[in-house]
Amino acid sequence: MKTILLSISILFILTLPACGSAVTTQPVVPLPTETVPAPMQATTEEITRADQQGAVIVEVTPLNLDQPGQTLDFQVSMNTHSVDLSMDLATLATLATDAGLQVQAISWDSPLGGHHVSGILSFPATTEGKSLLEGTSELTLTIRSVDAEARIFIWSMNR
Helix, strand or coil, X not given: CHHHHHHHHHHHHHHHHHHHHHHHXXXXXXXXXXXXXXXXXXXXXXXXXXXXXXXXXXXXXXXCCCCCCXXXXXXXXXXXXXXXXXXXXXXXXXXXXXXXXXXXXXXXXXXCCCCEEEEEEEEECEECCEECCCCCCEEEEEEECCCCCEEEEEEECCC
């Protein structure tokens, strides 16, 4: 019994570096360091949302809700040890408001594949000629089919 436990322990220790080396091969997309102006005065940690369903941990941080341009951008990080993350999140993600507006993501700027993926998910800032954030007090980002039926991330706009 001790021999079996020792063998399993050694096998586990030998597989950890394999996953660790995958992290260093993925480009790191830096988060913005500037201060977010009021009314969304918050640190990155306060606005980051995480979902840990299934075997994939997904973390999402809005990048420009305080000053949107043509797009609303989100830093998305996905980490796992068992699922291939080669999907295009632009086809799997939607952004909705409590005012009833909804848009499909337009781009997923990230390398495809691996077990540790990070990139920028972008949505149009307007729909039907109207700003997506106008009159919005709650924003919901939904990502489907990433080792779970749906991952839902919600931000209060505090406007």
